[in-house]
Amino acid sequence: MKTIKAIILAGHGLNCERETALAFERAGAKAKIFPINELIEQRKKLASFQILTIPGGFSYGDHLSSGKMMANKITFYLLDEFRRFISSGKPVLGICNGFQILVKTGLLPNLSQKNQQEATLMDNDSHEFINKWVYLAKNPANKSFWLNGLEKLSQHLPLPIRHGEGRFFTNKKNLNEIMKRNLFALTYRKSNQSAFSGNPNGSLLDIAGLTNAEGNVLGLMPHPEAFMLRSLAPFILQKEMKKQYSYFPNLKKEDGLGMIFFRNVVDFLKKN
């Protein structure tokens, strides 16, 4: 069996590294938590991993703006290593603060291939941090391996959001390009049929997550690792999910639907 090694960045205010590492371990990868300063000291080590993840948190306290200072740190110290990692096709995941960081380094969506910041995640339109569960819909035209099978859930992937700055924003030109190339990966489910529907932060076109054109880099505001176990969902959702499990034979009984992302990437790497 091939060993899949995942590196999870940590330190400087990131705070979801432990549960994110656990989710990769549950999916069969070997996860290593790496403080950012240690990675800067040992930058060559990055290439020895197959998956790179920037987890959620409040890097630099989100002072100034969310993810900004950590994006700077990566840009000033690690950009070449990150670019090489990405261009070799290896999977990269940014969750919440990690997504904000990927966008602010310009690594996502990277329409111009110049690693310039092309979009942003700004203050929720409520101007408040919010923690709630939302239903997400997959963009069926996005072929990223991270999202394999999610279309079967027909706009009913429940995940929690926990952010104050999750409002996706960009200019018209970039937005058109994102739509045209189908780089949006997940959207908040429209309609008001349930409390878990609707756009919680004012994101343009309800966008909750993006990939790059190659599909190996995924960034999203909701937290898949926070639904790695079935028991982590609100009770009301645990009850209504039975059918959805039948679509995913590789999910274990105690798995939450958030595990789909982690199992997708590990299975993809084992096959390729």
Added chain:
Amino acid sequence: MPYKSLIPLLKSKHQEPSADYAISIRSKFTSAAEKNLKLTLDKHYPSLSITKLKIISGYYLRANYPLKTIKEIAKRVIVDPIVEKYSINEIITTHFNFLLEIRFKEGVVDNLARTLQTGIKDYLKEDFLAETKINSVNWILMQGKNLNKRNMNAMAEALLFNPLIEEIHLASLDQAIKKITPRPRREVFSKPPLHDFEIIEILEQEKNPAHLEKISQEKMYSLNLKEMLAVIQHYRKDSTKKQRRTSNLPENPTDVEMEILAQTWSEHCKHKIFSAKIDYYENEKKIKTIHSLYREYIQKTTFDLGRKRDDLISVFSDNAGIFAFDEKFAIAMKVETHNSPSALEPYGGAITGILGVNRDILGTGKGARPLFNTNVFCFADPFYRKKKPQKLLSPEKIFKGVHRGIQRGGNESGIPTINGAIVFDDSFLGKPLVFCGTAGILPRKIKNEDTHKKKINPGDLIVMVGGRIGKDGIHGATFSSASLAEDSPTSVVQIGDSFTQKKMTDFLLAARDKDLYETLTDNGAGGLSSSIGEMATISGGAEVHLEKAILKYPHLKPWEIMVSESQERMTLAVNPKKITPLLKLAKLYDTEACILGNFTDSKLLLVYFKEKLVAQMDMNFLHHGNPQLTLIARHKKTERPEPNLNEVDVAKFYLQLIQSKNIASKENWVRQYDHEVKAGTILKPFDGINGNALMDGGAFKPVPNSKQGLIIANGILPRYSEIDAYGMAQAVVDEAVRNYLSCGGDPSKMYGLDNFCWPDPIQGPDTPDGEFKLAQLVRANMGLREILLAYNLPLISGKDSMKNDYAKGKKKISVLPTLLFTLIGITANAEKLMTSYFKSTNSIVFLLGETTTEMGGSEAYHCLGYLGNELPKVNFKKNLLLYELLFQAIQNDLIVACHDLSDGGLAATLGELAWGGDVGVEINLNQMKMKNPDQETTDQETSEQETGEQEKSLSKKRFVQLFSEGPGRFLVEVEKKQLKAFKQHFQAATFSQLGFTKEEKNLTVFDDKELIIHEKLATLKKLWQKTLIF
């Protein structure tokens, strides 16, 4: 012993002369913050008719870099190019006619500036020069009618800033571009102090008590006369004199010594009232003498219970209590209060409260990893519009500030807030109560050594890590031991920084797992004097060199360094062999560390400043020399009027009740706290079909591979104390236990934490009712001990805060005597939790427990404007039986929903279950079993004239049935298929089959054939949700 300074002196590589700059950042579009502020202004200040506003953030810098570098910094480090623009030394003011500038006062912690400093360092790849000074600043541009300095200042003081820590500049605008003259702050203290210490001349003043008291007050020692005399006595001793002569110290104490004593002996640190000798009287008759409430009621209760169990690993001896989770792990928990700081600066008070209790956990045993937070607040009515005493912040500002502090403190640290409560009473105008709790986990052994023991060897180094020391937070401990007065000083205010603390936390947990230090404790109240003072008791002494401490700015006096409570610091004991790897690891986590000296076994605490001895304290005197207080407590009962319940229209009253602030939904506030980070929260504050159903407690799974979970709940009923604190304490514990059981908790695995927040109970000219308030404290302790023994519920930790009053001249506002009881327990099977919303139609609804008729202190009485006289009593025997049965019923899936009855009684609980699940319900009150048979209606024939009387007593009966808060009761939902098994299971307990859930989405209450309440669920839920949205 010489110590190498660990912070290299920063040398300038640039030769530029230093210059001042102002960087301003504006969003290209209307930001959410601007939209929000505009709405608030339109609502509260329509007369200003603001048509437009813009919030501009920025920084003042003094740096020896050229303008070009400053521009690059703005462009590459600060601005988000998609939505922001910057300019240097100017702001565009076209279309605005007024400008406000708000920034921190001198010496106040500026976290934003500190983070930017780090960010610039990342960019320049060199230490941003020491001469560089950054201050954050906010400008608000407005366009409106009649804007002048007077009305804008009033508006800003109400909404935008706190004059204690911030200053404002106002200007009318007439040009399109405003040039800004950058005004960065100079260093706070530019000159070194003249002397290393000052001599406090008290030995000559023994016969002059007024003068001694004056010294104590002026220096903010908060030591009483008896304590000042004890100090004099100690310094008069021949042995002390001789020792001081040898060390070349004056006969009188130095200011450093007096400060160390004052901090160590403060009420905050020493709990003098809980340790006092108290003569307790009831109705002028002496009942007993108590030698220490703490020893006889708190500690003894746990020791009595502890004899029969082996799960209590460390209680009352460390920063937090520790109990066993399983063979491998232990749980530490602590609940702190941060009342005085939150009264002055709500945001700073609350964030330092939460970060402080996190550090308590981090500093327990060999260090525990924080798992989750709990927060309970007591506030005055946020809509309070009556005239409030001068200088007190408005309750709305306190509510919002505390909320923001808790939110950022928890969220930014990555610690979920999984349980809490908000209680409203206008007595909390005097001081808000802010309770911050944290649970943590630690391995029971590291490298085969017990982690709960604190071990220090003589020779181990004293290492301080984390934040730097400044003038902020000086005298916090002694200040919180005094009542709040108008002239409270700025220096006691601190503002926490979760970013600095998070880096330190990551570092310490990594160092713990590598076994790089012996033990640690946090720097909270009393600063280094407390942390080193306490740790030194383990080895038997310490030697401290204060000039080695890392400071925020130069030239602090030695005593200031010793007692400053600047945040985010921990003190470690480190074996000299491990110091090099420890410091290397600290650097990796961007955490500063400095070696301050070493622990000894000399029985002395020696403090040096630049090789000169400035304090020499006998350890025994320092920790055991303070004299015991002697106090008197007198209890007497007061008769109060009772409301006339015959005239209440219960249907209308119900709508009023569910809107009362204590019952109304707090969901929109709670959802602003991250409650799911760490992926362990298996019972969330809100659940249910729309995520609106309120849960009775929270649950967390701390160890991924274990089936076990933790359940957390609380009880708090301050209003009950006004009737009798004895009954209050018991009702509070029972409420916490009920909340815990409603979540599926196991009654045999409960651990408690007590937090007493009392008004000053020491009789004096300013406190003429001190003896009564002390009697309330005594009675609360008596009631507490009795119920804990009955429920087999040991206390593992606790805290008291005894001066919760506002006093100014004759005006005094004292908080209600308040006991928060936090309950944490272990459930063997984390899959078997229970929730409090109806699951489906056609189930049966049962009331478990017996309803009693006492209504005193209830929320329903309060809504009528009454307090009443009789508190509901807790029946230990009946409850214990019922609680065990309830636990088993949940384990065996006999019930599908459970919600305890508390504030608002049956009616409130029924409503929350129904609208939480969006499932209709119908009950009949004639099915309800009451304790007092006199209250039950009978079918006896009645004569014409009696009918009127009976109707009256009928409405009283219904009021009691619907709104009684009698303890020991739950409302549960049972599926029809389980009906028989359920009845059989509970046959030994009291239960009433009240009704059923139904298709129609409404809430219906009958009394026999008479319809009492019939309302749509949607209507009720809307009312319940709207009160606290502001």
